Amino acid sequence: MTLIKSISGIRGTIGGKPGEGLSPLDVVKFTASYASWAKQAASKDSALKIVVGRDARISGPMVSSLVIGTLVGMGCDVVNIGLASTPTTEIAVTEEGADGGIILTASHNPKQWNALKLLNSKGEFLNDKEGKHILSLAEKDEFVFADVDFLGTVIEKDYTDIHIQKVLDLELVDKDAIAKAGFKVAVDAVNSVGGVVMPALLHALGVKDIVEINCEPTGYFAHTPEPLPENLVETSAIIREKNVDLGIVVDPDVDRLALINEDGSMFNEEYTLVAVSDYVLSNTPGATVSNLSSSRALRDVTLNHGNIYNAAAVGEVNVVAKMKETNAVIGGEGNGGVIYPASHYGRDALVGVGLFLTALAKSGLKCSELRARFPEYFMSKNKIELTPDIDVDALLVKMKEKYKNEQIKDIDGVKIDFPESWVHLRKSNTEPIIRIYTEAKSKVAADQLALSIIDDIKSLI
Numbered sequence: 001m002t003l004i005k006s007i008s009g010i011r012g013t014i015g016g017k018p019g020e021g022l023s024p025l026d027v028v029k030f031t032a033s034y035a036s037w038a039k040q041a042a043s044k045d046s047a048l049k050i051v052v053g054r055d056a057r058i059s060g061p062m063v064s065s066l067v068i069g070t071l072v073g074m075g076c077d078v079v080n081i082g083l084a085s086t087p088t089t090e091i092a093v094t095e096e097g098a099d100g101g102i103i104l105t106a107s108h109n110p111k112q113w114n115a116l117k118l119l120n121s122k123g124e125f126l127n128d129k130e131g132k133h134i135l136s137l138a139e140k141d142e143f144v145f146a147d148v149d150f151l152g153t154v155i156e157k158d159y160t161d162i163h164i165q166k167v168l169d170l171e172l173v174d175k176d177a178i179a180k181a182g183f184k185v186a187v188d189a190v191n192s193v194g195g196v197v198m199p200a201l202l203h204a205l206g207v208k209d210i211v212e213i214n215c216e217p218t219g220y221f222a223h224t225p226e227p228l229p230e231n232l233v234e235t236s237a238i239i240r241e242k243n244v245d246l247g248i249v250v251d252p253d254v255d256r257l258a259l260i261n262e263d264g265s266m267f268n269e270e271y272t273l274v275a276v277s278d279y280v281l282s283n284t285p286g287a288t289v290s291n292l293s294s295s296r297a298l299r300d301v302t303l304n305h306g307n308i309y310n311a312a313a314v315g316e317v318n319v320v321a322k323m324k325e326t327n328a329v330i331g332g333e334g335n336g337g338v339i340y341p342a343s344h345y346g347r348d349a350l351v352g353v354g355l356f357l358t359a360l361a362k363s364g365l366k367c368s369e370l371r372a373r374f375p376e377y378f379m380s381k382n383k384i385e386l387t388p389d390i391d392v393d394a395l396l397v398k399m400k401e402k403y404k405n406e407q408i409k410d411i412d413g414v415k416i417d418f419p420e421s422w423v424h425l426r427k428s429n430t431e432p433i434i435r436i437y438t439e440a441k442s443k444v445a446a447d448q449l450a451l452s453i454i455d456d457i458k459s460l461i
Contacts, residue, residue, distance in 0.1 A: 007131025011115030033138035035074035053084035054104035056192040056217035075146030085254035087348035093123035105253035108226035173354040179206025181361035186211035192252035227258035240264035256336040257349035261368040270295040279359035281305040286329030294334030313412035380446035392427040
């Protein structure tokens with residue numbers, strides 16, 4: 001059994017003893033701590049309003065009942081939006097004028113996992129200080145339940161159609177162009193909530209020919225849910241067989257968007273953001289942001305448009321903060337997470353689909369031809385395990401010193417930028433591991449750089 005507490009929420013495998021897995025007691029305790037924090041943050045006498053949404057995991061109904069019951073017991077009024085994507089829940093918070101929200105999803109983790117992801121009154125993830133405060137409240141059991149006369153209430157709403165309409169209303173989403181293109185689109189929703197929202201979005205965008213793959217929201221994931229190439233072999237084969245123009249793949253909570261070309265090849269998850277940003281920048285000049293571990297291709301595309309690119313520490317909350325600081329018009333993460341401020345500050349696969357299909361329709365190109373227009377880079381992702389007694393922070397300092405003549409960023413581990421490649425070194429927060437991400441203009445070069453860096457680390461040890 002596993003239970004992981006972090007500033008972004010609590011996640012773990014269902015079952016087990018309290019404190020060892022995501023047990024009902026842990027769900028209640030953490031929800032009550034969140035409600036206590038929300039009351040302090042809101043500073044108002046009236047009852048708080050909290051939005052609750054969930055993905056289609058098997059444990060979803062059970063966890064949702066616990067969360068909603070606990071919020072009511074804390075005196076909070078709950079807007080239960082049921083099966084809903086992560087970005088839909090974020091939008092519902094602001095639409096409701098709520099004081100916060102809880103998303104019940106373990107994102108790309110397997111079916112035995114679930115999690116509580118926590119939102120503030122802006123429908124955005126909590127920052128470091130807020131998250132640590134909630135962890136402290138949970139650790140000390142510093143929460144007080146409401147008396148019977150002050151229990152909260154529950155109302156149920158469906159926000160899927162509202163979210164879809166907001167996508168249609170975006171200035172850079174052209175429904176007519178998409179409909180005119182006559183695309184045949186396949187959707188793999190890994191048997192989660194994407195199977196509800198993605199076909200509905202495509203119909204609303206004017207796509208009439210839709211091939212649904214794993215779109216029954218049963219929670220029994222048809223394949224490993226992270227939308228990586230090795231998990232999408234069967235999906236790619238279906239796309240080739242069905243002669244579709246584009247394959248869309250989402251993770252269980254629909255905040256990551258992976259694309260598959262008409263020939264079954266991967267568009268590459270890193271390039272979802274690149275392609276959408278290229279389209280946005282063609283119409284709306286401005287800055288872009290991605291995290292330090294995302295592809296250099298976004299920087300290249302941004303510079304080609306005469307705009308400024310900035311890198312943020314890994315984590316959606318950090319990317320959003322940098323986007324606000326730089327007034328970025330588009331940003332996100334290389335895992336297929338598109339953040340478009342004209343909609344809201346959260347990774348949103350629905351927004352990504354609306355923008356990408358518009359760009360594809362207006363280009364007049366096949367999906368693979370559009371992909372070929374962007375700079376080609378290849379990544380290698382590795383890790384090196386260390387003994388617990390090794391000072392990882394000191395080791396990273398030594399690496400920074402060794403490569404001091406290169407461009408160095410140390411806002412999140414150490415990133416070393418070489419003329420034709422880069423390496424990003426980050427320590428794990430839970431185990432003695434250094435994660436090593438490299439990127440170069442060929443897979444061989446990326447792998448060789450990783451091996452070279454691993455040798456450097458071993459020699460310094």
